[in-house]
Each structure stands twice: as C-alpha cells, then as structure tokens.
Amino acid sequence: MGAAHFSKERVFRGFLVWFCFWGLMSLTCAGRLSVSRQNFEVHKHLNRLNKPAVKSIQSPDGDIIDCVHISKQPAFDHPFLKDHKIQMGPSYTPESLFGESKVSEKPKESVNPITQLWHQNGVCSEGTIPVRRTKKEDVLRASSVKRYGKKKHLSVPLPRSADPDLINQSGHQHAIAYVEGGKFYGAKATINVWEPKVQSSNEFSLSQLWILGGSFGQDLNSIEAGWQVSPDLYGDNNTRLFTYWTSDAYQATGCYNLLCSGFIQINSQIAMGASISPVSGFHNPQYDISITIWKVKSLNLYG
Numbered sequence: 001m002g003a004a005h006f007s008k009e010r011v012f013r014g015f016l017v018w019f020c021f022w023g024l025m026s027l028t029c030a031g032r033l034s035v036s037r038q039n040f041e042v043h044k045h046l047n048r049l050n051k052p053a054v055k056s057i058q059s060p061d062g063d064i065i066d067c068v069h070i071s072k073q074p075a076f077d078h079p080f081l082k083d084h085k086i087q088m089g090p091s092y093t094p095e096s097l098f099g100e101s102k103v104s105e106k107p108k109e110s111v112n113p114i115t116q117l118w119h120q121n122g123v124c125s126e127g128t129i130p131v132r133r134t135k136k137e138d139v140l141r142a143s144s145v146k147r148y149g150k151k152k153h154l155s156v157p158l159p160r161s162a163d164p165d166l167i168n169q170s171g172h173q174h175a176i177a178y179v180e181g182g183k184f185y186g187a188k189a190t191i192n193v194w195e196p197k198v199q200s201s202n203e204f205s206l207s208q209l210w211i212l213g214g215s216f217g218q219d220l221n222s223i224e225a226g227w228q229v230s231p232d233l234y235g236d237n238n239t240r241l242f243t244y245w246t247s248d249a250y251q252a253t254g255c256y257n258l259l260c261s262g263f264i265q266i267n268s269q270i271a272m273g274a275s276i277s278p279v280s281g282f283h284n285p286q287y288d289i290s291i292t293i294w295k296v297k298s299l300n301l302y303g
Contacts, residue, residue, distance in 0.1 A: 059118035067124035078261035130271035149259030186294025
C-alpha cells in the first residue's frame with residue numbers, strides 16, 4: 001500500500017509562485033486594457049477634430065492641411081452653434097483699425113511678404129477653410145485627451161501684477177503693455193515675427209494681442225491671437241500662427257486654434273496653428289503680422 005507525503009513547504013511555495021504569476025498576469029492585462037482604452041479615447045478625439053476634407057495639402061514642414069467645407073468645421077460641434085448662420089464678413093469694419101496711420105508723414109517702407117509654409121504646395125478653394133490635421137502623437141503629448149489644446153491655468157500672467165515682467169511662481173516670464181478702463185470694441189497690433197529657441201519640450205514662447213473681459217476669477221473672458229513656438233503643442237520649434245479663447249478663466253471652455261468647438265473660421269487662406277515663413281533674424285530682413293480683433297455690435301460677435 002503506497003503512502004502519500006505532502007510537504008507543506010512545497011505547497012506554500014507552489015501557491016506563492018502561482019499567486020505571484022497570477023498577479024503579474026493581472027497587472028499585464030490591466031496595463032494592456034489601460035493602453036487600449038487610451039488608444040480608443042485618442043482615436044475618438046481625432047475623429048471629432050479631423051473633419052472630412054475636400055482636399056488635403058502636404059506642407060514642407062510635415063503638416064497636413066485639410067481643406068474642410070466651411071459648414072463642417074469643428075466649431076459647429078458646439079450645441080449653441082447647431083443652427084448658426086455663417087456670417088461671411090461683417091457689414092461694418094472700423095476704418096481706424098484698417099486705414100493707414102496718419103501719424104507719420106515719412107514714405108511707407110517696403111513690406112517684406114510673409115506667408116505660411118503650406119502655401120508652397122497648394123491653396124484651399126472658396127467655401128472651404130484650411131485646418132491643420134491633428135495627429136495621434138499631438139494628442140499623446142498632452143497630459144490627457146481632455147486637456148489637449150488647452151492652456152494650463154497657472155501659466156496665465158496677471159497684467160496688473162506689481163512686476164509683470166518678472167518670473168512668476170509657475171516659471172512664466174513675461175512682459176506686458178496694457179490699457180484698461182472705458183469701453184473698448186477692438187484693438188490692432190503689428191507684431192514682429194521671430195523664431196525663439198526653447199530649451200525643453202514643455203517650454204514655449206509667444207507674442208500676442210490679448211483682449212480681456214471680466215476679472216481674473218471664474219468670469220474671465222479672453223480672446224488671444226499672435227504667434228507662438230510650442231513643441232508641446234505642435235511637436236516642433238516652428239513659429240506658428242495661433243488663436244485662443246476662454247469664457248471661464250481657462251477652466252473648462254476654450255482652446256487653441258480649432259482644437260475644440262466654438263471658434264468659427266471663414267478665411268480660406270490662413271490655417272490656425274500652421275507655420276509662418278519667413279521669420280525675422282538678427283541683421284536680416286524683418287517680418288511682421290498685423291492682427292485685428294473687434295466686436296461687431298450688431299451681431300454681438302468678435303472678428
């Protein structure tokens with residue numbers, strides 16, 4: 001008659017090995033599910049942003065510019081714009097913002113032409129707008145899919161701070177010239193275009209026209225436009241045209257360019273977020289962009 005002998009130590013070790021193996025399998029499966037979930041969210045977000053194109057243009061800098069029908073742009077995903085009638089141009093434009101300056105009587109100097117890189121390979125037709133195609137790697141550089149294309153709230157400078165040109169607690173160094181008081185319906189700025197070098201991917205540099213309403217509490221309204229160098233947002237060090245808006249102090253609403261619903265574009269020649277070329281250089285030709293933001297009172301809209 002045979003006798004069976006079981007070692008408690010062997011059983012325990014066997015259980016421990018099996019338990020550890022099962023634990024590793026669980027962690028691996030959880031990790032795969034997490035990556036799969038992230039890929040699903042990124043893919044869904046890309047489908048929301050990248051609308052069907054009438055035509056696509058390959059830019060020399062690697063961007064793809066999609067010519068999207070004006071009525072299909074991301075802006076109209078916003079529920080408040082569902083039945084919006086597109087205004088192709090304001091009925092009134094402020095003469096003082098678009099007319100020649102009467103301050104100087106010196107002859108006007110020759111203006112160096114400035115354009116966007118993608119123009120070298122094509123144009124979008126009337127009735128469409130150029131949209132920089134968002135890539136998977138663009139979204140993955142953000143802290144989350146939800147935060148893609150949005151500013152960090154702590155990075156916003158305070159124009160009324162005692163030392164607006166010093167580095168604040170978030171490491172944001174800025175110099176600001178501002179005017180306040182009274183009623184303002186618009187502003188215009190001519191901005192010299194450069195390509196400043198940034199040392200790390202999370203740094204950025206910009207020059208902009210900035211229109212504010214409300215306070216720096218939860219009711220801050222902001223419209224911004226200018227140029228920026230932002231490797232974190234665009235994946236390179238190119239100087240790019242940008243816009244930004246928010247209606248709640250950079251909390252939930254607003255974004256850069258056309259990276260969320262709400263901002264309506266009607267121009268068929270300028271792509272938000274696309275590279276500007278050429279740029280100014282030391283002892284080299286200088287290049288400027290002129291930006292105008294004004295309120296069309298009859299429509300209660302800014303253009």
